[in-house]
Amino acid sequence: MGGGTVTLFLCGDVMLGRGVDQILAHPGEPELREGYVGDARSYVCLAESVSGPVPAPVAPSWPWGEALRVLAEAAPDVRIVNLETSVTGSAAFAPDKLIHYRMHPANLPALAVARPDVCVLANNHVLDFGREGLTETLDALARAGLRTAGAGRSAGEAHAPAAVPVPDGGRVLVFALGAQSSGIPPGWAATADLSGVSCLPEVSAAAAAEIVQRVRAERRTGDLVVVSVHWGSNWGYRVPREHVRFARALVDGGVDVVHGHSSHHPRRIEVYRDRLILYGCGDFIDDYEGIGGHEEYRDDLRIAYLLTVAADTGRLTGLRMVPLRARRMRLEPAPDADRGWLCATLNRISDAVHVTLEPDGTLTLPYPAPERRTGTGP
Structure with a gap:
């Protein structure tokens, strides 16, 4: 930290399972039960069909590619990712579920190489191999020294938030929630005596008030608060009104950053009461390369979000976004034309903010900006 600010790295879904797991040094069993695809290695073949050969086995750093250079140069104080896979060798596929993600625990160096401070687990894949798979996931991450939020052995x-100390003596508290609208089965919710995820049955004013109570019970003077929420559909730019109201209610209650994910592509950015709301960060790492059907959303393009907030107030002081492209199951710099497309798209779908494409190819949201306007419409 420097100059009275804290820098956070945020991204969307990090899915190191299935096809990605198969190119790493310790691939798990490739069996799938997806109807049309029965072998995880098929996703490697799909990627190769559009981008060329993928070497295997790859080093743990391979899936992150250019993102590791971005992180090294930015040196954020806190790194937060949504880990959208179970970490298990289990073969106990969750019934009544179409898609299952798992990475072998021996491949955890492919996560640790990015040095995440918090792995958010409140999503619709962490229990893909049942509660035993969740226990193995929690144990594996703990052995690797990785903090988690949003799933546990009890409610x-x-x-409980993950607490990350920052150099001034304060903390960044990360609370994680998963909404059923993202595909989380109701039975996955943690209870007093049952493991599971921190589940949000509905996105409502009452639910927001409950989260605010949890925040106030945990927060100490000098803490910054991030609420990371997995919600909504995979595709489309529309943000439901209830999501806007929920996010703003969190900010009204003292939350400093709302970190939304689940969509396969970036969604609207909002600055509300000088706080950043990311309604959908898009995917970051996965094995979706070569899967067709939604090309208009350019889900091969990914964003590394680097935001700075005032250490004493949590107010946004700047946002820098680095566009990347998934190719050969690895993140590489996005071409100039794609950076321009992302900039134009974010400006088109976001209200009352203006994203700028800088000469170095990054996207920025300077803040506070001259004659800035605070978002008002849902």
Whole structure:
């Protein structure tokens, strides 16, 4: 930290399972139960069909590619990712679920190489191999020294924030929630005596008030608060009104950053009461390369979000976004034309903010900006 600010790295879904797991040094069993695809290695073949050969086995750094250079140069104080896979060798596929993600625990160096401070687990894939798979996931991450939020052996553990110390003596508290609208089965919710995720049955004013109560119970003077929420559909730019109201209610209650994810592509950016709301960060790492059907959303393009907030107030002081492209199951710099497309798209779908494409190819949201306007419409 420097100059009275804290820098956070945020991204969307990090899915190191299935096809990605198969190119790493310790691939798990490739069996899938997806109807049309029965072998995880098929996703490697799909990627190769559009981008060329993928070497295997690859080093743990391979899936992150250019993102590791971005992180090294930015040196953020806190790194937060949504880990959208179970970490298990289990073969107990969750019934009544179409898609299952798992990475072998021996491949955890492919996560640790990015040095995440918090792995958010409140999503619709962490229990893909049942509660035993969740226990193995929690144990594996703990052995690797990685903090988690949003899932646990009880509701108390799942609801508890991850606390990351920052150099001034304060902390960044990360609370994680998963909405059923993202595909989380209701039965996955953690209870007093049952493991599971911190589940949000509905996105409502009452639910927001409950989260605010949890924040106030945990927060100490000098803490900054991030609420990371997995919600909504995979595709489309529309943000439901209830999501806007929920996010703003969190900010009204003292939350400094709302970190939304689940969509396969970036969604609207908002600055509300000088706080940043990311309604959908888009995917970051996965094995979706070569899967067709939604090309208009350019889900091969990914964004590394680097935001700075005032250490004493949590107010946004700047946002820098680095566009990347997934190719050969690895993140590489996005071409100039794609950076321009992302900039134009973010400006088109976001209200009352203006994203700028800088000469170095990054996208910025200077803040506070001259004659800035605070978002008002849902």
